[in-house]
C-alpha cells in the first residue's frame with residue numbers, strides 16, 4: 001500500500017487462472033475460512049464461470065481517501081484522475097473526531113462545492129458518537145455516511161435520530177451486508193438508505209446482483225482493496241446492475257504501490273470502462289505478477305488457506 005488502509009500496510013492476494021480468464025482470491029488475513037470461502041467462490045466465478053451481460057459500458061468511480069493527515073489529502077486525491085465523488089475514511093482507531101473533521105474539511109476545501117463527498121466509519125462509532133460526528137461533518141455537505149455503527153438496529157435508530165435532529169445525511173450499509181448472516185436484513189428493517197456491495201465477500205457477481213435485487217435499495221459497488229483482477233469483477237457487477245446512479249468505490253488500485261496488470265484499472269476522467277476490465281481478465285498473463293510473487297512461508301500460508309477454503313465450498 002502507498003499509505004496504510006484499514007490497518008493494512010502490505011496487501012497479499014492469490015490470482016487464479018481458468019478458461020474464462022483471471023480471478024482473485026484475497027480475503028483479509030484475519031478472516032476465518034468460512035467467510036474467506038465466499039471470496040473463493042467469487043474468484044472461481046471469474047476464472048471458470050460467466051458474468052451477466054453488461055447494461056452500460058462504463059462506471060463513474062469515487063476517489064478514496066484513507067485516514068491520512070490533512071496535509072496528505074492533496075497527494076492522495078492527485079491519484080484519482082477526474083473523480084467527481086470522494087469517499088473519506090473516518091473514525092480510525094487512535095484518532096479523534098477533530099481529526100475526521102479536519103480531513104473532511106480539507107477534502108471539501110480542495111474539491112469545491114460541486115464534487116460529492118461521502119464518509120466511511122467502518123462500524124467504529126456508537127449511535128451517540130455517530131450522531132455527534134455526523135452532525136458536525138454535515139457542515140461539509142455529505143452525500144452519505146457508510147456503516148457508521150456496527151449493528152443493524154443501531155443504523156435504524158441513528159436514521160431516526162438524525163431525521164429528528166434535521167441532519168440530512170443518508171446512511172449506507174456495508175459490513176451489515178457483506179459480513180452479515182442475512183444481507184437483506186438491513187433493507188427489511190429500514191436501517192439504510194442504500195447498500196454497498198462487493199463482489200468477493202458476497203461470493204461473486206451473480207450473488208451480489210441477487211442481493212441488490214432482494215434489497216430493493218440503491219447500490220454502490222466497491223472494492224475489497226483488490227488488484228486490477230478483482231476490480232474487473234467489480235466493474236462487471238456495476239455494469240450489470242439495472243440501476244446505478246452513484247459513483248463506485250473501484251478506484252483503489254491507485255492506493256496500491258504496485259499492481260499485477262499491464263494496464264492497471266485506475267480511473268481516467270473519473271471513469272472505468274467495461275472494455276478495459278475485460279482486457280485485464282482475459283489477458284494471457286499478468287506481467288506485474290512476476291516482480292511481486294510471494295515465496296516461502298507466506299506462499300505456503302496462502303496455498304494452505306486456499307485448500308481449506310475449497311474444502312468449505
Ligand SMILES: O=C(O)CCC(=O)c1ccccc1C(=O)O
Nearest residue numbers: 064087122222223224225249252
Ligand atoms: O469504497 C471505496 O471507496 C474503496 C473501498 C473501501 O473503502 C474498502 C476497501 C477494502 C475493505 C473495506 C472497504 C470499505 O468500504 O469499508
Ligand SMILES: [Mg+2]
Nearest residue numbers: 120146147174
Ligand atoms: Mg465501507
